[in-house]
Each structure stands twice: as structure tokens, then as C-alpha cells.
Amino acid sequence: MRTSGNIYRALADPTRRKILNLLSKDEHTQSDIVKEFDISQPAINKQLNILKKEGFVHESKSGRYRFYSLNTKVFAVAYQQMIDEIGAMLDQTLVDLKHYVENKEEDDD
Amino acid sequence: MRTSGNIYRALADPTRRKILNLLSKDEHTQSDIVKEFDISQPAINKQLNILKKEGFVHESKSGRYRFYSLNTKVFAVAYQQMIDEIGAMLDQTLVDLKHYVENKEEDDD
DNA sequence: AAGTTATATAACCATTAAGTTATATATTAA
DNA sequence: TTAATATATAACTTAATGGTTATATAACTT
DSSP states (O other), X not given: OOOOOOHHHHXXXXXXXXXXHHHHHOOEEHHHHHHTSSSOHHHHHHHHHHXXXXXXXXXXXXXXXXXXXXXXXXXXXXXXHHHXXXXXXXXXXXXXXXXXXXXXXXXXX | OOOOOOXXXXXXXXXXXXXXXXXXXXXXXXXXXXXXXXXXXXXXXXXXXXXXHTTSEEEEEETTEEEEEEOHHHHHHHHHHHHHHHXXXXXXXXXHHHHHHHHHHHHHO
């Protein structure tokens, strides 16, 4: 099985995170996406190509438009792997933190 | 409240991820850490300084040694924020994926 | 006091990253 | 067929990254 896209790289840039976030809600054309940013069309194009190459985003052509959508399966799997890797470093801490937050909430009620 | 360290940046580099992983298990001196890698001491020093600046790692001086440990609280909080941000994009997908995996396990038993 | 070990710092280098502007190409609309 | 729109690509700039080597400083060991 081919090792999944580099999610760490994908998430490292805020533009890419915002694109992923947009696509998680809906399919968008490239020009739609461009409108959501203050940067140029070629800049967005580059980031889309990166996300495409990593496999997190799917492109489909229709006329002069390119529709982009989140490749949820690929992204979800990479995400899970990341959680497994990073979350493991924090296992007990997260349990503790959860208790702490929960108790805090109780106190606040 | 000061916004938490940039976990996306911290995780973007494999050397930093490995350092964090080491420190999640135990405190280490810098030279201990250096031994775990094939790169130079100054290179490790740099990465440690980045992790320190982001607040994910704590340094304590003792003689000529520097002891490094994971700042678990800071890291856990940043991690949780990341999970909230990124996980939200995948909510339903993750539920589906879980069902899929669970059913698969059942079938395999 | 001299040598060794741990860490820090400076100067440097190559690569990558993330954007820009200008322009080309493809498709649709008038 | 001309104009407008959507996307792609090329060439460039600037800055950040992640390493290197050489050397300095600090602390311990003999």
C-alpha cells in the first residue's frame, strides 16, 4: 500500500489549511477559491497543485472550469495516522487534560 | 490569553517530530538527542531552539548539560486545537471510517 | 593546569517555499 | 469573430529552512 500523502506538509501552510477547510464544506472552482483570498490566482493554483500531488484534493474538469473537492478518504486516513503518531506522545496528558477541563466546567456551572 | 505555539510548524519537520517523540518518553540532554540522529549538533541545537521558542519544549540547565523535556501541557493544548480545527473538516468521514474499520474487524474475526 | 566534553554561535550554502507579474491557452458568451 | 473569463505556465524575487563547518565558551575531569 502506497504511503499516504504528507499531511504535515499539507497542513504547514495557512493558505492550504484554508483551502482544505473550504473544500471540506463544498466543491469549489478555482476562481471561487481565489475570491476567498487576497493572493493571486497563480499562487492559489500552486497550492492546489501541491494538495493535488499529495492526493488530498481531487480535480475535475468541466468546460473552462476546474472543480476541486476534498479527497476525504485520503485525507481522513492521513489524519488518523497523524493523530495516532502525535496523540500517542500525549496519551496520559490528554486524559488528564480532559478531566481538568471537565472538572473546570462543573465548577463553572 | 496568548495564542499557543505554532504546532503546524513544529510538526512540519521530521527531525522535530522525532525530537518531540523522544522527549515525550523521557527527558534528554542535548547530546543524548544528538546521538539519535545523523545530523550535526548545531543542527539539533537549532531545532531545539525552534521547539523552545514555540513553547513545546522546556530546557533546564545543570552544569554543562541542558536537559530538555516536553512541555506536555502546551503541546497538548496546541494538539487539541489542531484536532478541533482539522478534525472538524472530517467529522462525518471519520465516523464512517470508524464504522468501516470496525465492521472490517468483525468480518475478519 | 591541561584536556575533554557539552553546548552555543557565526558564517555560510543549497534548497524549498510562497508569493509576484506577465503572458499563453482554452472555453464560453456576445 | 471578438471579447471576456478561467486556468496554466514561465520567469522572477524574497525569505525561510535545514543543514554544514569552524570556532568559541563553559564546565567538568585528570
